[in-house]
Amino acid sequence: xxxxTQLDSQVPVFEEAPVELRCNYSSSVSVYxxxxxxxxxxxxxxxxxxxxxxxxxxxxxxxEAEFNKSQTSFHLRKPSVHISDTAxxxxxxxxxxxxALNFGKGTSLLVTP
Amino acid sequence: xxxxxQDPRHKITKRGQNVTFRCDPISEHNRLxxxxxxxxxGPEFLTYFQNEAQLExxxxxxxxFSAERPKGSFSTLEIQRTEQxxxxxxxxxxxxxxxxxxxxGSGTRLTVV
Numbered sequence: 107x108x109x110x111t112q113l114d115s116q117v118p119v120f121e122e123a124p125v126e127l128r129c130n131y132s133s134s135v136s137v138y139x140x141x142x143x144x145x146x147x148x149x150x151x152x153x154x155x156x157x158x159x160x161x162x163x164x165x166x167x168x169x170e171a172e173f174n175k176s177q178t179s180f181h182l183r184k185p186s187v188h189i190s191d192t193a194x195x196x197x198x199x200x201x202x203x204x205x206a207l208n209f210g211k212g213t214s215l216l217v218t219p
Numbered sequence: 220x221x222x223x224x225q226d227p228r229h230k231i232t233k234r235g236q237n238v239t240f241r242c243d244p245i246s247e248h249n250r251l252x253x254x255x256x257x258x259x260x261g262p263e264f265l266t267y268f269q270n271e272a273q274l275e276x277x278x279x280x281x282x283x284f285s286a287e288r289p290k291g292s293f294s295t296l297e298i299q300r301t302e303q304x305x306x307x308x309x310x311x312x313x314x315x316x317x318x319x320x321x322x323x324g325s326g327t328r329l330t331v332v
Contacts, residue, residue: 149223
């Protein structure tokens, strides 16, 4: 079975600073990887995904993540964060099931002025 | 495309009562999924449908949980004889058969008192 470990439960950062949210996965098969963002009292929104091809994937709001097969990682980065980026971020992995996603426990990103 | 709708947004019930939640997926999507999210955790897969067929239900938490998707449109998730441990956010998502473009609803928050 595939699983995800998000290494930081909380990440405080100042506005306009860079940030990295770490995600490691375990799997014996090819995987698809995802980052979702959840704002308070809302559902999850897909931020970006890696299915195949280029190992660097980008979102429309400045986030990027790099699939590293040798390190089994899919860390999320942003060079300069905004207050509005404050949210819970979830890394997820799929695998041979073809339908279910396995989520990490989430990382709470808190951006302060 | 109005997104995935879930109703109600919040439900408070007494222990032992039955509750039912509704999910209206994006109309073009064939697949519909139910997840549960408890405080401080990532979403946990429960079950999914492809059109009206429930193709995976072994991960429903107990026999008190059941789901239906009549006619392949909206879905309901029922919990019988609720327990305090059932308190959680119940999330619905939908997608096309191919790919992993999940769209999540805003969820139903259940509180069992």
